[in-house]
Structure formats: structure tokens, C-alpha cells
Amino acid sequence: MGRRTASTRLQAALAASAVAAATGVILTVPETPASAAAAGATGYASRNGGTTGGAGGQTVRATTGTQIHAxxxxxxxxxxxxxxxVEGTINHANTxxxxxxxxxxxxxxxxxxxxxxxxxVGVGSGAVFDQLGIHIRESSNIIIQNVTVRNVKKSGSPTSNGGDAIGMERDxxxxxxxxxxxxxxxxxxxxxxxxxxxxDNTQYVTLSYSVLRNSGRGGLVGSSETELSNSFITYHHxxxxxxxxxxxxxxxxxxHMYxxxxxxxxxxxxxxRAGAHAKVENNYFQNSKDVLGTFYTTTVGYWQVAGNVFDNxxxxxxxxxxxxxxxNPTSNTTVSIPYAYTLDDASCVPGVVARTAGANKGLLVSDGSCAPQSPSPTPTPTPTATATTAPPSGTNLSIGAGSDGSGKAEGTSYGNVRDGDxxxxxxxxxxxxxVSVxxxxxxxxxSVRIREAAGAGTVTGWRLLNADTGAVLATGGTAGTITFPATTLSKVTFEITAATGTPRVAEFETYA
Structure with a gap:
């Protein structure tokens, strides 16, 4: 319908590392904004075992689509x-x-x-997927949050994802x-x-606090009148x-729409339509036509309505x-909802949604009081370690390795941290x-051992990173010998986050 108005695991890790090196290294992000993901999924996504996404795993940053894939x-x-x-613009040129x-x-x-x-999840100055769709297929436990997806086409140029901004199909x-x-x-x-x-059998999905606009088609559940395997979808705020x-x-x-x-x-x-059952409550319909019913088919569907406002x-x-x-819409079925939820009064929905819905809104939510607020995140534990002065046993694997880093002061060298001097x-x-080995x-x-040269500022804060994946191996204050669960990698990074003056790292030793 045309618009009438404008507006093998190790090999995989090495492959990802190589791509990241070619397109910009994927790094663990220092800052993490308050996240509604931490507060927990709502609606039907909270059922069937719940939706937690990547909780408990590593956190990495990507500024290109290729880095996301890597x-x-x-x-x-x-x-x-x-x-x-994700931060920045993701498009065909970088995916x-x-x-x-x-x-x-x-x-x-x-x-x-x-x-x-x-x-x-979008972070920092925001994440925009420009003319590039997100395709979820034969997958489970996925969270997409705080991103913009715009102008995805199925015809013309460039095309992506069959023209869907976000599309889910097949189990x-x-x-x-x-x-x-x-x-x-x-x-x-x-x-x-x-x-x-x-x-094609997509179930237990929630769309919340989002904006869908300027399109001929908002979205569908089921591709035909006989493809009825999709169910348990919540749309709120x-x-x-x-x-x-x-x-x-x-x-x-x-x-369930509320x-x-x-x-x-x-x-x-x-x-x-086609026997669907929709619970439609406390929504605000405004300046619109035929906002609920069975359209373009003789195979009817059903609805339960309550608390809605129909404005013009x-x-x-x-x-x-x-x-x-x-x-005068009336209910023609009853729909039982298996999860807890709190309704905002329909009269305040336009105001609440204006302040909360969409990317880059601070992830504000509503508790049913018509007063948007920040979610209550669950703190994510950070791996910590206390560096000791005891030297590790074994061979220093940094001797004969390579090194690089984020930048070096005049007269210093990355190679100096692995020369045994x-x-x-x-x-x-x-x-x-x-600096990396x-x-x-x-x-x-x-384990690694960071040995500082005398006569300069000392390290007072650091992170140790698996540079292949961006995972944080450990964090701490003063430098020294750092132990952590044995990890196989091709590059390890010592990141100084705080120091009293300009530090001097004489040796970055590594041990099996």
C-alpha cells in the first residue's frame, strides 16, 4: 500500500579478531548506561523461561556492521x-x-x-542502522535496545532484509x-x-517503549491466512x-496491546484476523481511521477491549x-494474560509515551503512575583482581612476541615492554x-606481570583485556602480578585508566 503522507571455536575467534583489526578493534566499553535490559524483559518476552539476552557474558563495542558480525x-x-x-551509523558500506x-x-x-x-544495544551518541535491516532467524533469547533502524528497502537500491526494519522468521x-x-x-x-x-513460528516477543512511524505497514504476525504458528506477542508504551x-x-x-x-x-x-485473539486496553487512538477490526479478509479475528480512548x-x-x-468497539472474546503488568491510565498515555518511547530517550519507563522514571538496573559484577608483588613461575611468553598500543610518548617504544630490560x-x-602483547x-x-620503571607516575587503575574479543579479564588498582582464569588468545591488552602522572611500563610479562 502506497503512502499518502510523507514525512571451529578458536578459528572463529581468530577470524573475528582479524576482521576487527581490519575494520577497527572491538573494545570493551568503559561506561555502561543504565539499561532496561538489566531491569528485565516485560510482557510475553518474560515467559517461556524469560529473555535475558547476553547477560552474564562479555561486553564488546562495535562501530560497524562487520564488527557486530565479528x-x-x-x-x-x-x-x-x-x-x-553499538555506536555510530551502521550501513551497507561497513557491513x-x-x-x-x-x-x-x-x-x-x-x-x-x-x-x-x-x-x-545502542550506547554513547547513539546507534543508527541506515537502510540496513536486522534479521532474526532460528534464534532465541535476543534483546535489541536503544537503536534506530531507518529506510530499509525491499526494492530500489540498496535493499536489505526484504524491506523489514526488524524481521523475525522460522522458529x-x-x-x-x-x-x-x-x-x-x-x-x-x-x-x-x-x-x-x-x-513462521515466532513466539514470546515484546515490543516496548518504541516508535514506529512514516510507513505504509507497521508490522505483521503471520505471513498468510494459513500460517498461524506465531503467537504470544506484547506491544506496550x-x-x-x-x-x-x-x-x-x-x-x-x-x-496484548496496552x-x-x-x-x-x-x-x-x-x-x-484468521482467528487471532487480541487484548486491547488503555490505549490512546488519535486522529485515525478504523483503528481496530478485521480488514481485507473474511476470516475474522477477535478482541477484548477495555479502557481505551478514541480521540477523533x-x-x-x-x-x-x-x-x-x-x-463503539465492544469485546467479542476474553483473553487471559499470564504475566503481571501495571496499566497507565489511557488519558496520560500520549504524555508518557512522548517522554519514554524511542531510541536515545534515556531508557525511561513507566510504573503505571503516569510518571516516567529510570529503570532499576541489576548491577553487573566486574571481574576484579588484586595485583601482588610475587613473580609468576615459568617462562615469560612476551619475549619474542609482538606489541602495539594506543599511543606512545616521545622516546618510548611498545617493544620496550617485552625486551627483558x-x-x-x-x-x-x-x-x-x-599497550598490548x-x-x-x-x-x-x-597471569601477567606489569613491572613499572622508577622515577615517574605510578598506575592506580587498570583493566586487562582479551583483545581478540574485548572481554575484561580483570580490573584493579596498583600494578603487579595479575592472575585470572586461563585464557587462549592471540593478543592481551593492559589498559591504564588512572595514574599519578605519566606512568612508565618497563615490562609486560605473560605466563601460562
Whole structure:
């Protein structure tokens, strides 16, 4: 419908490391904003074992689509938990296929295929997927949060993801999409398809605190009148704005819509058909047409309505395959909801949604009091270590290895940290920076020893990173001997986060 208004595990890790080196190293992010993911999934995504994404796994940063794929491919397995923090614009030019045993990626789309336990979250100045869709297939336990996906096309150039901003298909379970902005610049005639589509046995999904706008199609559940394997979808505190239809289209299954603001639905809104059951409560429908009913089919669906506001909504007469629920919508079924939730009064939904929904809104949520607030995150433990003065036993594996870093002060060298000479050293430019030791083949280490040269500032804060994956191996204050669980890697980084003056690292020793 056209728009009428504008507006093998180790090999995988090494492959990921090589790609990251070519496109910008994936680094663990120093700062983590308060995250609604930490507060827990809501709606149907909280059922069927819950949706936790990458909780408990490593956290890495990506600034390109290729780095996102590299992070997925660098995991020990396709189910190893990972949180990928994304910043910047992700587009066709920086999104390439990466291969590995823990992933199945592709060019020109963010491919979350045959994987589980992944969080994709926008951080810093924001994450924008520009003309590039996110495709979830044969996957489970996925969180997508605080990102913008815009202008994904199925025709014209460039095309991605069949024209869907976010699309799920084939045996997908437990997906939570939260605080995202999904937008197009027209309808099918302009090359766009759906903003949020689910088909081929997709279940236990929640879309919350998000904006869907300027599209011919908001989204669907089920690809045909006979494809009825999709169910248990929650939509709450979302803004649907300037959408022609499919807000959403439901073919079979059960869906729950509460506390959403629907504004300028141009042709039709919630389309319950093919036996679908929708609970529609405390929503605010505004300046729209035929916001609920069974449309474009004689295979009817059902709804339970309560507490909704209809503000300047027009209704067409019922005829043939077009059956609006209005002008005075009443329930024709009862839908039982298996999870706890608290409703905002429909009268305050426009205000609450305006302050909370979409990317880069601070992840604000509502507790039913019509007063947006920050979520209550669950603190994530950080690996810590106390450096000792006792030297490790064994051979210093840094001798004969390579090295690099973030920058070096005049007269110093990265190579000085692995030459066995305490009289030479590396210093960062300023008081903070990083230096790495690297090998041409995978090397197993379980301790490092940082030896500082005398006569300069001393290290008072540091992090030790697996540079292949960005995982934090340990953090601490003063430098010395650092032990951690044995890890096989090709590069290890010592990052100085605080120091009293400019530090001098004489030796960066590594031991098995």
C-alpha cells in the first residue's frame, strides 16, 4: 500500500579478531548506561523461561556492521552470551559477512541467525542502522535496545532484509525489542515493507517503549491466512505515527496491546484476523481511521477491549471483507494474560509515551503512575583482581612476541615492554593509554606481570583485556602480578585508566 503522507571455536575467534583489526578493534566499553535490559524483559518476552539476552557474558563495542558480525563469530559457541554495544551509523558500506562456527552472517544485513543469548544495544551518541535491516532467524533469547533502524528497502537500491526494519522468521523464541525507533519514508510503492514483522513460528516477543512511524505497514504476525504458528506477542508504551495499516496485522495467535499511542493511522490499525485473539486496553487512538477490526479478509479475528480512548477516530461501515470494530468497539472474546503488568491510565498515555518511547530517550519507563522514571538496573559484577608483588613461575611468553598500543610518548617504544630490560619502557601520551602483547598463533596465559620503571607516575587503575574479543579479564588498582582464569588468545591488552602522572611500563610479562 502506497503512502499518502510523507514525512571451529578458536578459528572463529581468530577470524573475528582479524576482521576487527581490519575494520577497527572491538573494545570493551568503559561506561555502561543504565539499561532496561538489566531491569528485565516485560510482557510475553518474560515467559517461556524469560529473555535475558547476553547477560552474564562479555561486553564488546562495535562501530560497524562487520564488527557486530565479528563479535558474534568470535564467541566460543553460538550460545555463548554476549552484549554488543553499538555506536555510530551502521550501513551497507561497513557491513560484511564474517564466517565462523558460532555464526551465520551475510552482507548487507545484520544477521542474527541460529544463535542465542545476544544483546544488541545502542550506547554513547547513539546507534543508527541506515537502510540496513536486522534479521532474526532460528534464534532465541535476543534483546535489541536503544537503536534506530531507518529506510530499509525491499526494492530500489540498496535493499536489505526484504524491506523489514526488524524481521523475525522460522522458529524464533523470546525476543525483547525495547526503546527503539523504526521508521521508513513511505510505503510499498516507494520500496519499503514492514517495520516489525514476525512469521513462521515466532513466539514470546515484546515490543516496548518504541516508535514506529512514516510507513505504509507497521508490522505483521503471520505471513498468510494459513500460517498461524506465531503467537504470544506484547506491544506496550509504543507510538505508532503516520502508519497506513498493520498496526499490527495479526494472523492467528494471541497478542496484548496496552498503553500504546496510535496517532494518524491512515487506513486501518489493529487488524485481528484468521482467528487471532487480541487484548486491547488503555490505549490512546488519535486522529485515525478504523483503528481496530478485521480488514481485507473474511476470516475474522477477535478482541477484548477495555479502557481505551478514541480521540477523533472515524469508522467506515462494515461490508464484505472489511469489518471495523467501531464506532463503539465492544469485546467479542476474553483473553487471559499470564504475566503481571501495571496499566497507565489511557488519558496520560500520549504524555508518557512522548517522554519514554524511542531510541536515545534515556531508557525511561513507566510504573503505571503516569510518571516516567529510570529503570532499576541489576548491577553487573566486574571481574576484579588484586595485583601482588610475587613473580609468576615459568617462562615469560612476551619475549619474542609482538606489541602495539594506543599511543606512545616521545622516546618510548611498545617493544620496550617485552625486551627483558627494566631500563627501557613504554609510556602513554598523558596519564592513560594501553599497550598490548600479541602472538602469531593462539597462546594460553593465566597471569601477567606489569613491572613499572622508577622515577615517574605510578598506575592506580587498570583493566586487562582479551583483545581478540574485548572481554575484561580483570580490573584493579596498583600494578603487579595479575592472575585470572586461563585464557587462549592471540593478543592481551593492559589498559591504564588512572595514574599519578605519566606512568612508565618497563615490562609486560605473560605466563601460562
Amino acid at each position: 563479535a558474534l563469530c568470535g564467541r566460543a559457541s553460538s550460545s555463548t552470551p554476549i552484549t554488543i554495544q 560484511a559477512k564474517v564466517s565462523g562456527s558460532s555464526c551465520d552472517t551475510a552482507d548487507g544485513v545484520i544477521e542474527l541467525k541460529q544463535i542465542s543469548n545476544v544483546t544488541l 524464533v523464541r523470546n525476543v525483547w525489542v525495547d526503546h527503539v525507533t523504526l521508521e521508513a519514508s513511505g510505503g510499498e510503492s516507494e520500496g519499503y515493507d514492514g517495520l516489525f514483522d514476525m512469521k 509504543n507510538l505508532y505515527e503516520n502508519i497506513d495499516s498493520r498496526a499490527p496485522l495479526l494472523r492467528g495467535g494471541t497478542a 498503553d500504546n499511542h496510535y496517532r494518524q493511522l491512515n487506513s486501518s490499525g489493529i487488524n485481528s 477516530v472515524t469508522w467506515s461501515p462494515a461490508s464484505g471483507d472489511y469489518r471495523p470494530a467501531g464506532p 627494566l631500563g627501557t619502557y613504554w609510556s602513554p601520551v598523558g596519564t592513560t593509554g594501553s 600479541k602472538w602469531g598463533s593462539p597462546t594460553r596465559i593465566s
